[in-house]
Amino acid sequence: MAFCAKCGAQLAEGVTFCGACGAPVGTAASPAAMSPAAPAATASAGGGLTSNMAGALAYVTIIPAIIFLVMEPYNKDRFIRFHSFQCLFFAASMFALSIVLMIVGFVLAFIPVLGWILDLILWLIFWFGSLALVIFLIYKAYNNEKFLLPVIGKLAEQQASK
Numbered sequence: 001m002a003f004c005a006k007c008g009a010q011l012a013e014g015v016t017f018c019g020a021c022g023a024p025v026g027t028a029a030s031p032a033a034m035s036p037a038a039p040a041a042t043a044s045a046g047g048g049l050t051s052n053m054a055g056a057l058a059y060v061t062i063i064p065a066i067i068f069l070v071m072e073p074y075n076k077d078r079f080i081r082f083h084s085f086q087c088l089f090f091a092a093s094m095f096a097l098s099i100v101l102m103i104v105g106f107v108l109a110f111i112p113v114l115g116w117i118l119d120l121i122l123w124l125i126f127w128f129g130s131l132a133l134v135i136f137l138i139y140k141a142y143n144n145e146k147f148l149l150p151v152i153g154k155l156a157e158q159q160a161s162k
Contacts, residue, residue, distance in 0.1 A: 006051075022076040023051070049074075055083035055141035059134050062091050078160050083141050086149060086156035090137075093152060094130050101126055 002011040002025070009020035017024055049057070054074055058065040065084040068074040075081065101122055108115035140147040148154065 017073070017076045022078045022081070024073045024076065051077055051079045052142050052144045054080045055144075056138045058084040058087045059138045059141065062088055079144075079146070082146060082156050082160035083137075085159040086137070086152055089152040089155055090134075090149065097126065 002013075003009065004011055004018040004021060004023055004025065006023035007018060007021040009018055011018060011025055015025055054064075054068055054077070058068055058080065065087040068080050068084045104122065105119040108119045111118075137147060137149075146153075146157075148157065
């Protein structure tokens with residue numbers, strides 16, 4: 001009887017990936033022999049990246065997130081898939097929000113000096129806020145934690161479980 005080294009779920013004979021968490025089955029361990037630090041220490045089969053490192057890298061730009069969703073064995077790991085989808089949904093929402101800010105800036109431009117100053121302040125808050133949130137998400141992913149953003153997190157969770 002084999003168990004997943006990442007989540008401890010029971011594995012059927014001959015499977016290459018865990019049905020519960022999607023982790024590659026290279027080494028089987030009993031749940032009693034697993035330590036809490038085992039998920040962070042296990043590397044993806046053939047990839048060389050741990051799940052937490054790949055999850056953190058998914059937030060750097062949308063390119064690693066897309067690559068992790070396409071390449072095996074990363075696209076089988078639910079943790080990596082969640083962070084990749086959350087990165088893509090976050091980038092799409094930031095794009096939509098920047099369009100809204102452009103429209104607001106156009107309207108504020110009719111106010112001679114105060115409008116321009118308010119527009120600059122809004123853009124600075126937008127960019128520094130999104131940068132701080134991305135750094136926070138990278139930190140959470142690196143520590144093997146899932147931080148669900150309000151609407152985007154549930155969508156990413158649904159997509160990662162498919």
